[in-house]
Amino acid sequence: MREKILTFIEKNSRVDLKELAVILGMTEADVANELEAMEQEGIICGYHTLIDWDKVTTERVNALIEVRVTPQRGKGFDSIAERIYKYPEVEACYLISGGYDLLVSLEGKTLREVSAFVSEKLSTLETVISTSTHFILKKYKDHGTILHQKKEDERMIMTP
Amino acid sequence: MRNPLSEKIVTIRPSGIRKFFDIASERKDVISLGVGEPDFDTPWHIRDEGIWSLEKGRTFYTSNSGLMELREEICRYTQRKADVSYDPKSEVIITVGGSEAIDIAMRAMLDPGDEVLIPQPSYVSYEPCTILADGKPVIIELKNENEFRLTAEELKEAITNRTKILVMPFPNNPTGAIMERADLEKIANICVEKDLFVLSDEIYSELTYGKQHVSIASMPGMRERTILINGFSKAFAMTGWRLGYACGPKDIIAQMTKIHQFAIMCAPTTSQYAAVEALKNGDKDVEMMRESYDERRRFLMHAFREMGLPCFEPYGAFYVFPCIKEFGMASEEFALKLLDDQNLAVVPGSAFGGSGEGFLRISYAYSLKNLKIAMERLSAFLTKLRGSAS
Numbered sequence: 189m190r191e192k193i194l195t196f197i198e199k200n201s202r203v204d205l206k207e208l209a210v211i212l213g214m215t216e217a218d219v220a221n222e223l224e225a226m227e228q229e230g231i232i233c234g235y236h237t238l239i240d241w242d243k244v245t246t247e248r249v250n251a252l253i254e255v256r257v258t259p260q261r262g263k264g265f266d267s268i269a270e271r272i273y274k275y276p277e278v279e280a281c282y283l284i285s286g287g288y289d290l291l292v293s294l295e296g297k298t299l300r301e302v303s304a305f306v307s308e309k310l311s312t313l314e315t316v317i318s319t320s321t322h323f324i325l326k327k328y329k330d331h332g333t334i335l336h337q338k339k340e341d342e343r344m345i346m347t348p
Numbered sequence: 349m350r351n352p353l354s355e356k357i358v359t360i361r362p363s364g365i366r367k368f369f370d371i372a373s374e375r376k377d378v379i380s381l382g383v384g385e386p387d388f389d390t391p392w393h394i395r396d397e398g399i400w401s402l403e404k405g406r407t408f409y410t411s412n413s414g415l416m417e418l419r420e421e422i423c424r425y426t427q428r429k430a431d432v433s434y435d436p437k438s439e440v441i442i443t444v445g446g447s448e449a450i451d452i453a454m455r456a457m458l459d460p461g462d463e464v465l466i467p468q469p470s471y472v473s474y475e476p477c478t479i480l481a482d483g484k485p486v487i488i489e490l491k492n493e494n495e496f497r498l499t500a501e502e503l504k505e506a507i508t509n510r511t512k513i514l515v516m517p518f519p520n521n522p523t524g525a526i527m528e529r530a531d532l533e534k535i536a537n538i539c540v541e542k543d544l545f546v547l548s549d550e551i552y553s554e555l556t557y558g559k560q561h562v563s564i565a566s567m568p569g570m571r572e573r574t575i576l577i578n579g580f581s582k583a584f585a586m587t588g589w590r591l592g593y594a595c596g597p598k599d600i601i602a603q604m605t606k607i608h609q610f611a612i613m614c615a616p617t618t619s620q621y622a623a624v625e626a627l628k629n630g631d632k633d634v635e636m637m638r639e640s641y642d643e644r645r646r647f648l649m650h651a652f653r654e655m656g657l658p659c660f661e662p663y664g665a666f667y668v669f670p671c672i673k674e675f676g677m678a679s680e681e682f683a684l685k686l687l688d689d690q691n692l693a694v695v696p697g698s699a700f701g702g703s704g705e706g707f708l709r710i711s712y713a714y715s716l717k718n719l720k721i722a723m724e725r726l727s728a729f730l731t732k733l734r735g736s737a738s
Contacts (some may be wrong), residue, residue: 196643209644211716303462341714345693346369346382348472348521 191216193222194231199332201235207219240335244328249296250279250324254288254307256317265289268315277305299323360479363472364699368683370692379722380693384521386585386666387713388640391633394584398622406617412609413601414442414593415620421627426578429553429608430563432571438598441605441685442615446551446579446592448608453547453575453594454513456603458483462512464547467498468701469669469709470517471549475701486511489703491587492671495660496525500534507538513545516564519552522700522709523669524662536567546574551592552665554583554634557642559663566594572597580619582665584626589619602711616711641666644712646717651723655730666713669697673706675733683708689732690725 192212197203205223209216226232241248257268265283272292273281281295291312298303306321327335365382372378389395419436427433434440443449450473458464460482466474467488478485488506490496503514516535518527527535539546546564553561565574579592594604608614648668652659652703659670672682679696686692695711697704712719 207647211647215648341387343383343385343387344369345372345378345380346365346695347384348363348365348695348699 189218190222190226190231194226197232197235204345231248238331238333240327240330242335247297249299249302250327251294251296251302252322252324253292253294253310254284254320254322255290255292256288256319257313258288258315258317259289260268260315268313271313272310275305275309277301354517356479360476364680365472365695368680368693368696368699372686372687375687375691378687378691378693379718379725381710381712381714381719382693382695383711383713383721384667385587385713386582387715388585388637388639390584390589391626391630392602392630394586394622394626394633397625398589398618401618404475406489408617410442410614410617410620412614413440413605415617415624417618418442418624418627419593421624424594426576426595427626429561430576431566432563432576432595434595439601440593440595441601441608442620443579443592443594443608444612444615445581445590446549446577447473448662449575449577449579449592449594449604450547450549451480452604452607452611453577453596453600454478454481454483455607456511456576456600457481457545461510463508463510465503465506465511465514465544466701467502467515467517469496469520469522469697469707470515470700471521472700474515474517474549483513484510487701487703489701490525491703491726492660492707495662495670497527497531498533498535500538501538501565503535503538507542507544507681508674511542511544514539516546516548518548518550519556519561519664520634520667521552521665522667522695522697522704523601523707524665524667525669526556526559526561526662526664527564528559528720532562532564532567533675536564536570540569544573546570547577548574549577551577551579552582553578555638555641556664557638557645558593561664575600580626582621584623584630585637586619586622586626589616589622590625591596591615591619599696641712642665644714644716647716647719648710648712648723651719651727655727657726657730666711668710668712669704670710671707671709675737679705679708685731686726690729692722692725692729 206216209219259265277294278292279295282291284291294302306319311319419440422440423434423436454477462483463486464478464483465486465488467490475485486506488502548564554630565571565576575594575596577594580586652670657670659668662668679698683694683696695709697707697709
């Protein structure tokens with residue numbers, strides 16, 4: 189039941205409660221209670237909007253930064269990760285297996301702003317061994333949604 | 349000049365949808381709930397396999413019955429889903445859609461005057477295919493009060509000593525009706541007793557909601573007298589690939605293959621390669637689409653209840669079949685007015701046989717967003733009709 193609710197609202201969090209109940213074949217009260225509970229439990233962490241900022245005039249620069257760090261005794265990667273993700277510019281931060289440790293997704297207004305963050309904030313952290321910055325040139329698909337594509341219904345209007 | 353046309357073909361009525369299609373196509377901003385195919389694109393891994401087969405230059409004919417690899421997959425799938433086993437070498441033929449399978453099955457089995465029982469409302473091709481094969485269509489009118497299932501009594505009443513084939517169109521287009529195990533057992537018993545063959549069109553077998561599809565071929569004594577027809581169009585959203593198949597006793601399949609060999613040669617090769625991938629790795633796609641149709645089905649049933657439009661709860665395919673008899677109009681007239689007044693296109697139930705009169709076929713192979721607008725329009729229309737009646 190929870191999974192059904194989550195699968196649906198993951199793609200459309202704006203659906204109204206009554207409609208969601210009808211679609212999933214549950215009562216409105218049940219859906220409301222489950223949503224409430226899942227928010228409390230931190231399963232539902234927020235309701236966001238997927239925006240293609242390239243279509244808006246405001247300048248934005250996104251970068252993915254691979255960060256190699258020295259894990260700290262007793263704290264592993266968590267405490268260094270925390271020092272990084274607390275910066276509001278950091279949009280996402282993941283611990284990664286493989287050739288580096290943290291993948292940091294960064295959003296800034298300009299190239300200079302992103303570079304400054306990397307060279308002044310990130311690289312200067314004691315435990316950071318190296319960084320490698322990749323600027324995002326174009327977003328094709330985000331959160332399972334293909335951007336730059338509007339799909340028309342090309343089926344015939346009526347078929348048996 | 350002599351009349352160039354055959355009397356037989358000229359007397360067959362064109363599909364009842366055609367006329368309506370022409371009118372609806374000319375209008376702008378129409379919201380249509382008239383389509384009998386999925387709104388999903390074919391899952392990418394299946395398309396990719398088709399593209400890959402083209403890149404590798406697999407552009408030749410396949411054997412008449414189709415790629416062995418695909419026939420083997422079909423047999424595995426049919427065993428797994430319908431609990432019937434077939435020999436891929438001699439008991440399966442790959443066709444150009446389920447529709448070709450219907451046609452060649454009729455032609456392989458009928459002699460002039462043989463009667464074919466066709467429960468209606470149902471898909472538009474059984475009757476003309478029977479006539480083209482020189483058979484005599486005998487219509488069984490299914491009833492709303494039975495949720496458009498075929499009952500043993502209705503079947504018995506229609507059987508004569510010329511009856512050869514019973515068409516079993518379930519899950520049903522246009523009603524969404526299904527036949528459950530208990531319903532089928534009664535039908536199967538009669539078929540065995542009266543020595544009837546069954547043409548079981550199970551193209552919507554993957555699309556049932558909350559109830560499992562049961563194939564009549566899996567019932568005792570039925571495998572040897574059933575042609576099981578299925579295909580990729582509905583389950584895997586592959587309508588344009590034109591790929592279906594028939595499984596059945598090898599004597600019948602052999603004769604069907606003969607017709608197919610001379611008329612078609614083989615089903616499209618690209619589609620066959622894509623279909624192998626669909627059967628091997630497509631279960632999760634089917635599951636996702638089924639889930640999505642079910643959401644829309646519940647949405648429509650709820651909308652009908654709210655506007656007081658009577659409709660039995662359908663458990664299959666992607667259609668609902670509400671009753672509009674209270675408005676005292678023929679379903680074609682109703683559909684035309686609805687189109688005219690609200691720019692909403694639905695298919696009159698009468699397009700699927702006389703017993704569909706007084707009903708509409710509404711397809712939910714549309715996005716919820718689309719369905720929502722459509723239901724607002726339908727509701728506005730009903731309010732208007734009811735207002736003018738009082």
